[in-house]
Amino acid sequence: FFNDLWDSIFTPGTTPTLVRATHYSFAALLITLVVLCITTYNKHFYFLTAIAGCLWATLTWFIGELDKMKEEMAKQNAPVTEEVDVIDREETTEEP
Template sequence: MSGFFTGLWNSVFQPGTTPQLIIATHVSFVALLLTLAWLIYATSGNIHFIALFFIAALLWLAIIWFIEELKSVKLKTNDELAKDDESREDKDDKKQTEKKEETVKESSASASATPSKTLKSRKV
């Protein structure tokens, strides 16, 4: 049993879902729904507990769907993420260099296109 809790604790630090995390999720929702069902029975069908029961059931279904979607997606490792960041930074550096070059070209072209005006001083 302690192996389960150790695996559950370690799953917090791993990307994606682990079997321990999925089991803990299902057990938690079963306990929640059983508690709400008992409260519905004990309060003779209080509408608030009925609403909470259905909200919890729908949330559980949404989480099951999300877990299935995570299984179908390939998660990247930390090394792959680091490589993507480096390549993105390289691309950004190249774009900034190109923009600076274009700005320099435009400013030199506009400077040569406009005639220079000489100011004459007036004597008063």
Template sequence: MTSFIENLWSSIFTAGPTPTLLLATNFSFAALQVVLLVLLLATYSIHFVFLSIISAGLWYSINWFAREVTQAQAQAAEQETSAEQESTEAKHSAQTDPRARGTPDGADSDTETEGLLDRKSTQARLSTPQSASASTTLQVPGSASEVRKRLSVSGDSSGYASTDSEWEKVDDSNGN
């Protein structure tokens, strides 16, 4: 029993529907249906019939949603494994093809990262002027390095704002 509770607690923090969580959910809804049936028989109130129908609909929808999430996770895992296989095949073919090594021109070189470094440096040079122009347009006009002081709401010009001083002002005004 303690292992079930531990598994239930850990399944709360696990993404997706876990078997332990689904078991606890189904058991809870079954117990709710039994309680609603007992209350219907004890009171003969139509309200418990409607509550039972609503509960059954929610129970079904939770199980349907759990099945859909499980199917989506299975499809994502399948796509991930196929993408890994394709990338592995692409790496293997790139290593065996002599034209694919080195620079993008196909010339053979000592390192395989020269073409990558050239592309990164080109991108960095292109992005530098854009960021400089964006930073100049974000500044507020006329406030280069000017520091502004907030105006005091209470009229006290000392600049010291504390709740204690506010309570002292209230006490002084009540005492007079």
């Protein structure tokens, strides 16, 4: 896991290992903040917990949007199907 994580730092874009590490880090942060909320009853920890939860949700949404964009780019770069190719040939071979 750690070797893949180190390699993903130098790889452009998101990798599954980097996404997993991000989720683990935020889970550990939220667990720590919830424990601090329970043990101290400090309002600052409640706000920090809410901020960290919103940040985690935002990052998860952003990673999902990046995945959607990768899929759209893959569809745009996909090879042309034979049916479309046949239709194009028929249109170009017809004479007026």
